[in-house]
Amino acid sequence: MNIDGMKCSRCRQPAQHRLPSHNARFCDKCLGIFVRRQAEKAIKQFDMLVPGQKVLVAVSGGKDSLALWQVLLELGYRAEGLHLALELGDGKFGEASLEASQAMAQRLEAPLHLFNMAEMAGFGVQEIAWANKRSFCSVCGTLKRYYLNKACLDLGFEVLATGHHLDDEAARLLGNLVRRHQRYLDNQWPTLEGAPGAFAKKIKPLCRLRGAELKSYAKSQGWSVAKGACPRSKGATLPYYTEAVRMLEERMPGTTINFYLGYLEDKGAPPAKPEMEARCSVCGMPSFAEECTICRFLENTRKRESTKRDALKDQG
Ligand SMILES: [Zn+2]
Ligand SMILES: [Zn+2]
Structure with missing residues (x-):
């Protein structure tokens, strides 16, 4: 739907999408071009992939990971999907995630590898959290990182791409700065180098794109996506930082990208390669x-x- 006779900043056709952070308006087609260009820019800027490289995409079924998968294929990378089922005690959330991931694999005619975390671990997250007296979210996060990495190596991929976008990264950065988590700040970079047989290289090609821009993109593509936050994330603090970043961006468009990319620029270089411990x-x-x-x-x-x-x- 066209908004008030708004014209696309690129092609002057009727525009459907407003991008205040870039002071731009786009039609569906030009929004697609914008999203691809931003991903391409991030891939080059942070040495994520070489042309045509094989890459595994962690696909949750949400708009971000679906967009990432499609964009990587459009940019000529050999991208396959990996869906790690989490079983978070809410059957519907998990089902919708799997369905949206499978529908995307069909549309893209690309392989989707299915894994189940409880099967891989032999226990559900809740049992492990109880037995170790840890919070559900911290155990879930630790397990997820471990099994995503393991699945990636087992499938013979050297690079794992995730759908984290600019708002995610800016919120995480803000949280780490506020709490002065130096170890996490050291690792704050959209590309983390891997080590053969131990760690897959981790990349975040959507780190220059805002959540709202990806939402518009998913809408313009007509996808049905798995919506909503994790049903178990009630105790997490990240949503507060996400909210803070969103509020700043609303009052001062462009703040998020300046904050995040400015921080990386000051830092200057990626973290050291992981030690082969x-x-x-x-x-x-x-x-x-x-x-x-x-x-x-x-x-x-x-x-x-x-x-x-x-x-x-x-x-x-
Ligand atoms: Zn246009
Ligand atoms: Zn072990």
């Missing part, structure tokens, strides 16, 4: 300790489950 004696993945965090998590969960079983047996 010792390996976990159980799973063989890189680890500082004899046993990695995940294997320790799982060991504690097995112990707790067997104690529970013994207690039930005694009762019976």
